[in-house]
Amino acid sequence: MADYVCAVGHKKEIMAVHDAMDVLNGKWKISIISSICYYNKRRFSDILSDVNGISNKMLSKELKELEVNKLIKRTVLDTQPVTVQYNLTEYGKTLQTIINNLADWGIKHRQMIIDDM
């Protein structure tokens, strides 16, 4: 990046990063998105078992927030008993690159921790 940009400051980018994290906040949101992302379509109970340690209360709450932010879509299927399917919206899919990068980094990070011991 050119030097004159440095002179002006990077506050815009830093705020943008913060904006992004605002939508992706919470202990579980990124994991939930990655579950839905990797499987394309995913049910409530599936996500519950994908995301290690999450409670149904938290899953419910965070799914709702993601839906409000239009990152995921909720579909109730007419089965007995009811099943509910979640999938990424087109907008939500724009997060895929970030998810993949985070997964790559997380794998390397875990390896580094192991090597460190």
Place this chain on the structure above:
Amino acid sequence: MADYVCAVGHKKEIMAVHDAMDVLNGKWKISIISSICYYNKRRFSDILSDVNGISNKMLSKELKELEVNKLIKRTVLDTQPVTVQYNLTEYGKTLQTIINNLADWGIKHRQMIIDDM
């Protein structure tokens, strides 16, 4: 970090994403990293003004956590009064791609919110 093992599906990736977020948790951590990242070297008070809304208490606390996780390095400069410089470690620099992606996404996201109104 949990020491679970998995073999099927995408659980490995989902856990990796969660591992990554474990290190990057907290309201401010990503913004702090991006501040240091964009400027290469950055002092305490600089970051304080870069990251909109953060308190000195939180900055201090999260910087310490990032240092423990070896993502940033803290250097005390022998000036009067004391100044402290933070920079990314080589390991911390491996987050640059993610930071840039998040910044890009955050800018688009903010634009979408504006368009939506």
Place this chain on the structure above:
DNA sequence: CGGCATCCTTCTGGATACTG
């Protein structure tokens, strides 16, 4: 199955003041 309601504990984080 996919939640919601309630209770309760822990953690987060802001405000303010102080230190070397």
Place this chain on the structure above:
DNA sequence: CAGTATCCAGAAGGATGCCG
């Protein structure tokens, strides 16, 4: 300048039970 210390409100989040 670069933090610490303390106080304290409110949010996060776990456990459990209930419901259509």
